[in-house]
Amino acid sequence: MAAVMAPxxxxxxLTLHYGGLKAVDGVDFTLEAGEIHALIGPNGAGKTSFxxxxxxxxxxxxxxxxxxxxxxxxxxxxxxVRKGIAYTFQITSIFPRLSVFxxxxxxxxxxxxxxxxxxxxxxxxxxxxxxxxxxxxGTLSYGHQRLLELAMGLALKPRLLILDEPTQGLAASEIEGxxxxxxxxxxxxxxxxxxxxxxxxxxLASRITVLTFGRVxxxxxxxxxxxNPAVQEAYLGA
Amino acid sequence: xxxxxxxxxxxxLALLAVLASAQFWLSPYLATNLARIMVLAVFAMGYNLAFxxxxxxxxGHALLLAAGMYAAGLPALLWxxxxxxxxxxxxxxxxxxxxxxxxxxxxxxxxxxxxxxLMFAQAGFLTLLYFAxxxxxxxxxxVAAASRSFLGFDxxxxxxxxxxxxxxxxxxxxVSLALMxxxxxxxxxxxxENEERSRMLGYNPFTVKLAALTLSGLxxxxxxAAYALLFGYVGASFATIQYSILxxxxxxxxxxxxxxGPFLGALLMFALVEAATGLTTAHQFIIGxxxxxxxxxxxxxxxxxVRERWAKWLP
Numbered sequence: 351m352a353a354v355m356a357p358x359x360x361x362x363x364l365t366l367h368y369g370g371l372k373a374v375d376g377v378d379f380t381l382e383a384g385e386i387h388a389l390i391g392p393n394g395a396g397k398t399s400f401x402x403x404x405x406x407x408x409x410x411x412x413x414x415x416x417x418x419x420x421x422x423x424x425x426x427x428x429x430x431v432r433k434g435i436a437y438t439f440q441i442t443s444i445f446p447r448l449s450v451f452x453x454x455x456x457x458x459x460x461x462x463x464x465x466x467x468x469x470x471x472x473x474x475x476x477x478x479x480x481x482x483x484x485x486x487x488g489t490l491s492y493g494h495q496r497l498l499e500l501a502m503g504l505a506l507k508p509r510l511l512i513l514d515e516p517t518q519g520l521a522a523s524e525i526e527g528x529x530x531x532x533x534x535x536x537x538x539x540x541x542x543x544x545x546x547x548x549x550x551x552x553x554l555a556s557r558i559t560v561l562t563f564g565r566v567x568x569x570x571x572x573x574x575x576x577x578n579p580a581v582q583e584a585y586l587g588a
Numbered sequence: 589x590x591x592x593x594x595x596x597x598x599x600x601l602a603l604l605a606v607l608a609s610a611q612f613w614l615s616p617y618l619a620t621n622l623a624r625i626m627v628l629a630v631f632a633m634g635y636n637l638a639f640x641x642x643x644x645x646x647x648g649h650a651l652l653l654a655a656g657m658y659a660a661g662l663p664a665l666l667w668x669x670x671x672x673x674x675x676x677x678x679x680x681x682x683x684x685x686x687x688x689x690x691x692x693x694x695x696x697x698x699x700x701x702x703x704x705x706l707m708f709a710q711a712g713f714l715t716l717l718y719f720a721x722x723x724x725x726x727x728x729x730x731v732a733a734a735s736r737s738f739l740g741f742d743x744x745x746x747x748x749x750x751x752x753x754x755x756x757x758x759x760x761x762x763v764s765l766a767l768m769x770x771x772x773x774x775x776x777x778x779x780x781e782n783e784e785r786s787r788m789l790g791y792n793p794f795t796v797k798l799a800a801l802t803l804s805g806l807x808x809x810x811x812x813a814a815y816a817l818l819f820g821y822v823g824a825s826f827a828t829i830q831y832s833i834l835x836x837x838x839x840x841x842x843x844x845x846x847x848x849g850p851f852l853g854a855l856l857m858f859a860l861v862e863a864a865t866g867l868t869t870a871h872q873f874i875i876g877x878x879x880x881x882x883x884x885x886x887x888x889x890x891x892x893x894v895r896e897r898w899a900k901w902l903p
Contacts, residue, residue, distance in 0.1 A: 405788065431790035445781040456778050459771040460790040466771065506789065
């Protein structure tokens with residue numbers, strides 16, 4: 351192994367404007383391989399815009415994105431997926447008229463069609479949706495749709511899994527299961543988590559980055575973030 | 589999608605068996621009509637791959653039908669090609685024109701795609717008229733008897749013509765069924781259902797749609813070539829907007845995104861036109877009324893409704 355490994359994701363001066371609004375304003379950010387990293391901040395802080403830049407759904411006006419040292423700033427989204435960046439949508443984006451099986455099979459077969467059926471069933475079993483293969487995805491409960499979204503992300507066998515508000519709308523009992531699932535992913539998969547539920551964040555994250563007005567306010571361990579006066583003032587409302 | 593394999597294949601093979609035997613129990617007149625319907629159904633199956641499965645609402649498929657028809661008909665006219673090579677040329681012509689059309693038109697989507705494909709088809713039609721000295725324009729031309737022979741069979745006679753139409757139809761149907769049960773078929777449907785999500789699963793929507801449109805063009809090209817060689821006439825009227833709308837009507841009536849819908853739609857529309865023509869000179873009105881009723885009461889088409897209510901396993 352090389353003595354110094356490049357971080358899994360590194361951004362330098364990343365900027366995205368919508369007209370006059372600076373949604374992401376010169377963000378320097380580092381994501382180490384194997385961690386669960388939470389991205390927090392008030393509504394409109396630019397969290398979703400920032401991960402859209404990482405996943406390639408949007409292209410920045412300036413700045414650079416490095417994936418394990420390789421510049422991917424201008425790479426189309428579908429090629430980033432193939433390089434191991436998976437994005438699960440904030441607003442559940444499944445194929446509602448296809449079966450649960452087909453939804454996950456689409457993610458699995460993007461990685462190759464060998465042993466498609468078993469790999470699809472394994473991905474479904476991992477999130478606890480086994481037995482629902484034949485159901486039309488759009489008729490699943492909201493919580494199950496979130497799990498399906500997660501199964502599709504996992505089926506891509508990503509190096510980086512970006513979860514955009516995954517616990518939104520989940521029942522308390524479902525959140526426990528979700529936390530255990532995310533914990534089981536590391537260190538093989540690195541997780542970048544946008545989350546409003548502070549309990550989930552403090553429980554899962556090894557590092558936290560706080561965004562406000564498109565800028566990084568602070569970055570550090572949960573304890574450091576909790577103790578940071580600027581963060582308390584801006585966000586935690588202590 | 590992959591399950592129920594036995595039931596699905598049995599249904600399709602049973603339909604093919606009934607159609608193959610039809611020449612023995614139908615009158616020659618009806619058998620010839622059925623041959624015509626099977627050729628039109630191949631065109632509609634191609635349209636269904638683009639529109640029904642991949643969600644590409646094209647108004648330019650007449651261009652692809654005509655590409656196949658002229659790519660088969662002109663070499664027959666000019667150089668006396670026989671049916672086999674002429675058919676291959678028609679197949680390739682349809683696929684090639686579809687690929688070029690896709691490279692240009694797939695930069696757009698939705699209504700813009702519809703308009704752009706319509707414009708290209710109109711440009712194709714006008715090109716046929718412009719080069720009338722070669723294409724014979726609106727008058728068209730008859731395909732010589734010598735070119736209508738395949739392995740010694742005369743395709744202008746009833747039985748060889750019926751069998752050739754059946755063979756092309758059966759191939760088209762089984763290929764589209766196999767495609768829909770394959771991973772690539774699932775990817776096509778994913779484009780129709782949620783293109784952005786597909787992209788975030790690692791698919792390039794442009795290449796998937798281009799491949800689907802090219803496949804669609806191969807079907808349209810095969811249908812155009814078969815029409816020229818089996819029924820002996822090539823003309824610019826097949827490049828008019830009417831032939832872009834017809835496959836859409838067939839597919840909508842039979843059920844978009846069902847493997848058997850295009851055939852069922854072609855069969856019923858053909859029968860409806862026949863019946864209406866016998867009743868009134870305003871037969872277009874009856875067809876229009878039938879379509880309004882369909883959109884109101886069964887917007888998913890006949891087999892789309894059947895699948896939704898009773899037979900979820902229909903591909």
